[in-house]
Amino acid sequence: MLQIGILLTRHYKLLSLAAITDVLDTVNKIYQKSDQPAPFKVTLLYTPDTAHLTSAFPAYPAQTLAEAGVFKLLLVPSFTADDLSQVLAENEAWLxxxxxxxxxxxxxxxxxxxxFLLAATGLLDGKIATTHVDACKEFTRAFPRVNLLSDKTVTHDAGIYTSGGATSTFHLLLHLLEIHCGIEVAVRTAKIFAIDMGRDKQSYFSTFQPTRNHHDDLVATAQLKIETCYQEAGTIEEMIKDIPSSRRNIVRRFKQVTGVTPIEYLQLTRIEAAKKLLEQTGQQMTEIIYNSGYNDPKAFRKVFRKTVGMTPSEYREKFNAVR
Structure with missing residues (x-):
């Protein structure tokens, strides 16, 4: 029987923990119905300031860190809070x-x-990892020594596993089931929960969210210029030519503040506009290309696929709301 510990951290996301326990309980029941011993023993782990959380899960044994022995597998649910640096400060006891x-x-x-909690231990330094696509920038800033693969759904490196956002939880659980119970059990569980086992990327779930909480007026002006003029099929130099600063200075400050260069910002703005048109309109592809600021279909498709992880047509098929 595999000894599994689930961390009851401060600000854990209930949906994340519910998904984890639901899958593990389901697999245990599959075995029990076949008169086989349950493969998992699940224990909830808590610190003195999270002891009250155990009352929400009376079906599971719970232990403090001082009481706990060594586990074969430890699971860290997602967090709910937006301020992840504060979350880490409140969960330092786990490190x-x-x-x-x-x-x-x-x-x-x-x-x-x-x-974020695993990375804060230092154990992910030099290893691959992933997280929610919209938290990747913050993760990279906080943990530059981690090799973050932002497009991946699941990663595994030296006994440490990570998963991407939300439903990627199920993909990591299936991966763990395949390792510990075999592919047959993993497939059966996937069918029970209606999980598409083939998804290994999450980049197409990402939304470009420009950094605005800064006080650099020059960069803010450049951002506004790009966001206002992105539909014009011009160069980045033409868009920012009226800003009273050298190109070198703008590029340096722009990347320092936003994390990307002005040309990358323009590409991301255009691709985000194209995604919205693919999602919300019935425009022909040539119209979408033009309205996104491109005049070369081949270049558009190349940048779109590199940024989003699929072709524009595949994206429209998956997300278009106009049928």
Missing amino acids: PWLRQQYKKGAELASFCTGA
Whole structure:
């Protein structure tokens, strides 16, 4: 029986924890119905300031960190809070304990933004990881030593697993089931929960969210110029030519503030506009290309696929609301 511990952290996301326990309980029942011993023993783990959370899950045994032995697998649910730096500060008690567990042979798995807690231990330094697509910028700033694969649904490196946003939780759980129970059980579970096992990328769920909480007026002016003129099939130099600063200075400050260069910002703005047109209109592809600021269909498709992870036609098929 695999000893699994689930962390009851401050600000954990209930939906994340519910998905984890539901899948594990379902697999246990599959085995029990076949007169086989349940493969998983699930224990909830808590710190002194999260003891009250255990009352919401009376079906599971619970232990403090001081009581807990060594687990085979530790699971970190996603977080609800927007301020993830504050979340980490409130969950510092877990960090030395997770390091000790890993050193003693435990495998670690995080779901969605739970990766921030694993990264804070230092155990992800030099390893691959993923997290929610819209949290990737913040993750990279906070943990530059981690090799973040933002487009991946699931990663596994040296006994540490991570998953992308929301429903990627199920893909990581299926991956763990395949390892510990075999592909047959993983497939059966996927059918029960109606999970598409083939998805290995999450980049097409991303939304470009420009950084605006800064006080650099020059960069703000450049951003406004790009966002206002992106439909014009001109160069970035033409768009920012009236800004009273050298190109070199604009590019340096722009990347420092937003994390991308002006030309990358323009491309992301145009692709986000194209995505919205693909989602919300019935425009022909040539119209979408033109209205997004492109005049070269081949270049548009190349940039779109590189940024989104699928072709424009595939994106429209998946997300178009106009049928």
